[in-house]
Amino acid sequence: MFVNPAAAKSVNGDTYEITGAGTFNAQTKSVSAAGTFTHKIPNGTVIESGVWTSNQLISFDSYGAAPNALRQRGIVAGVPGFRPNPMPMSLNPVPIGGLAVFRIRLLPASGMPMSALLQVNCSLGDAPRDRSADGIRLKLEKSPTEFSEELGGSVMFLAMPPQPNTPGKSKQQEPGSDAAPTPNN
Numbered sequence: 001m002f003v004n005p006a007a008a009k010s011v012n013g014d015t016y017e018i019t020g021a022g023t024f025n026a027q028t029k030s031v032s033a034a035g036t037f038t039h040k041i042p043n044g045t046v047i048e049s050g051v052w053t054s055n056q057l058i059s060f061d062s063y064g065a066a067p068n069a070l071r072q073r074g075i076v077a078g079v080p081g082f083r084p085n086p087m088p089m090s091l092n093p094v095p096i097g098g099l100a101v102f103r104i105r106l107l108p109a110s111g112m113p114m115s116a117l118l119q120v121n122c123s124l125g126d127a128p129r130d131r132s133a134d135g136i137r138l139k140l141e142k143s144p145t146e147f148s149e150e151l152g153g154s155v156m157f158l159a160m161p162p163q164p165n166t167p168g169k170s171k172q173q174e175p176g177s178d179a180a181p182t183p184n185n
Helices: none
Strands: 002-009 015-025 032-039 045-066 093-110 115-121 137-139 147-160 177-179
Touching: 002 137, 015 045, 015 137, 032 093, 045 115, 115 147, 137 147
Parallel strands: none
Antiparallel strands: 002 015, 002 147, 015 032, 015 177, 032 045, 045 093, 093 115, 093 147, 115 137, 147 177
């Protein structure tokens, strides 16, 4: 998973901007993700910033694969100046769309840590009409304030294909999903 950056706004005009990256497995609900956040009031003044972490996936609804999404977004496999990755496409991560909900821990530079639910939408694949744009939503726990107006951003999930069996491994690894920042075009 990559989020680079995405923002959400509350009804009172406050915003949270989130960036981050990590991996998750939809089958086991395991997550290892982290990033930064900035909380601003309506006039743009930053009132809080810090880092966030997540180790719990609440849900993931896939919209399906979008194998040409990297090329369409101007991202190519391999290292610039070198040949493209010669590995068959079946061994490379495949972009997918979906809606993921994570339990996160916000750790501000000053102040008390907070728990929240972070909803991340990647509009690739067969996204529903009401989810046709990348974005985030944030619900702070123990607070009535919801940041439910998506202000856009760049989000991508990458499905990792099953790894072939290798000596010393008894079973195939489960495919998971990665999210990481994508360049803004």
